[in-house]
Amino acid sequence: MNETPTRAYAEIDLDAVRGNVRTLRERAPRAELMAVVKSNAYGHGAVECATAAQQAGATWLGTATPGEALALRAAGVGGRLLCWLWTPGGPWREAIEADIDVSVSGMWALDEVREAARAAGRTARVHLKADTGLGRNGCQPADWAELVGAAVAAQAEGTVRVTGVWSHFACADEPGHPSVALQLAAFRDLLAHAEKEGVDPEVRHLANSPATLTLPESHFDLVRTGIALYGISPAPELGTSAELGLRPAMTLKASLALVKTVPAGHGVSYGHHYTTGAETRLGLIPVGYADGIPRHASGRGPVLVGGKIRRVAGRVAMDQFVVDLGPGDLAHEGATVVLFGDAARGEPTAEDWAEAADTIAYEIVTRIGGRVPRVYRNG
Template identity: 80%
Template sequence: MNEKASLRARAEIDLAALRANVRELRARAGGAQLMAVVKSDAYGHGAEPCARAALEAGATWLGTATPQEALALREAGLGGRVMCWLWTPGGPWREAIEADIDVSVSGLWALREVVTAAGEAGRTARVHLKADTGLGRNGCQPADWPELVAEARAAEETGAVTVTGLWSHFACADEPGHPSIAAQLSVFRDMVAYAEKAGVEPEVRHIANSPATLTVPESHFDLVRTGIALYGISPSPELGTPADFGLRPVMTLSASVALVKQVPAGHGISYGHHYTTPSETTLALVPLGYADGIPRHASGRGPVLVAGRVRTVAGRVAMDQFVVDLEGDRTEPGAEAVLFGPGDRGEPTAEDWAVAADTIAYEIVTRIGTRVPRVHVGA
């Protein structure tokens, strides 16, 4: 039995495609450095192998949300610059400083914890000050920026920290022309100028995420942070497919058909009988469910390539499995059912599943659970 058939399901990760995506994004970034964002286990693709592939292709920074994610990269032997940005009080500041990780600071409480941890470590902490230019999430408000900058400069004078970055995050960069983009850029420039006038000399200024990297060149500054685009998914489907941006989807999710059977007309399928067979037909059981990250709210809508045609999930997605109606076609147990991939074979894409589940493709790939092995190819 071949490897694919021997696995209940697999998420095949094409590292050659990821490297090609990095090279394309670097070209689009102009002279800016590129940060490969590998948070949430590289958006479900496997952080360590994806980080290695990104560095091989020319990324100079790695980005994570949590310090634990950043520390795991160091423990795996990943070099280069690593930045993490989602901190809570009492976080592992000292461990991050000792692991040579750049940390983000959005408020005085965080800066003070960094200074204390730097003293304990006997090392200078590398800090990026984050400005809230309009996203309204993390980051320092413009009214509080002078106080944060002043205290950061005082900490620099003592040798406790060095401010290596000034940064922010767009709210609507996936909607080119949205008035908030220009407004946020203006606020960011003002906040950067204030900090630099106060004596901050950052290595990198950065605000561009994946959509801004692709569509807002004036936002590139010294560094772009690419997340979803790295994995070959369009951050703005309304503007273009991955191919339109020179990108290729990296993940292909498939399963081995567990059962094929004939049923009569009027046969109810799965919980609640939301689907009833209109005539005598053939059913195929696909052993993936919402415990594996398949959206239950794509019940009756999720597309799957089975037996040479794209079918639709029949009835409810259950915890571990769902059914497709083959409409009389035949296949065998062990045959491949492809939920999404690049689309080369006519299979659905992650974006197709996003439409079916009324969400975004980011969520589709990121939510694929740990029961599904990641099989990395193209290393």
């Protein structure tokens, strides 16, 4: 949308998304780049960010659920698109007919893909996923030979074409973690077995955002970039966004709904976990945990108002929270409050809120809810 709402909004700078894609491509110059736009592009808007990423050179898109992938196609987003989080009875045929590559981690999924391909009268494009140590989705090494053999047979009958072999790191955001080298070696072994059996994938892919930034040996043919695409560091250990050459795309803003003077000893919000130490002015910010503001950040979450950083005073409520502006503050109703944005502008960041809520910045941006409109800049 173009109109700026008055209560609160998330401003999304699509130039930042494009710039981050270019930065990440420079980190992996010999690999293609997948822009992961699952979870509504980590809260930023899937269609808008997918389009911006493609404009900057992303050759693949990635989603978790089939619904996300099909929604992109329904919105007219083209290009290569991989969807990986499937459950039995999923919309395999619809995905095949929409030219979506699908991920297979077990025999049940391959069986359903083959059946859907026969019904559609088309060859399904499949990425075989190996569990190299993450312990989530993916085929265990002990079952890999069976799955590869069945996929090769499906290729022979024409129902399936194996276009990718892939896996996912568990600890790439922890530099030097021993599991990283073990997973890389396991992936090479499982890939070699698949190729020996007749699999000739278009893309072999293992690297997520932190591996894209720090592990060039893991880049293979394609890197899958998620959180870094939106200008957020995958981990403090790897550096800040600015140190990694990334620019945050989302700035969360609200308007002060009320400013009032209260006496010393006045309780603030539920439970009176904060009381004023002297006469002061309180500012009411009309967003709360129903909008995705973490309640765990009560008493700690930072906001920028009137050119100064303030902290949440007391508990975050469902629709609102309060900041103590101080006795002489000149902030007024309608003034803009920045909850998080870009440190280069002196604003609090999603990482700051993550620290305040004892979580990760991924959660901060993805949890911003649907009643907070997204306003796009540089579209």
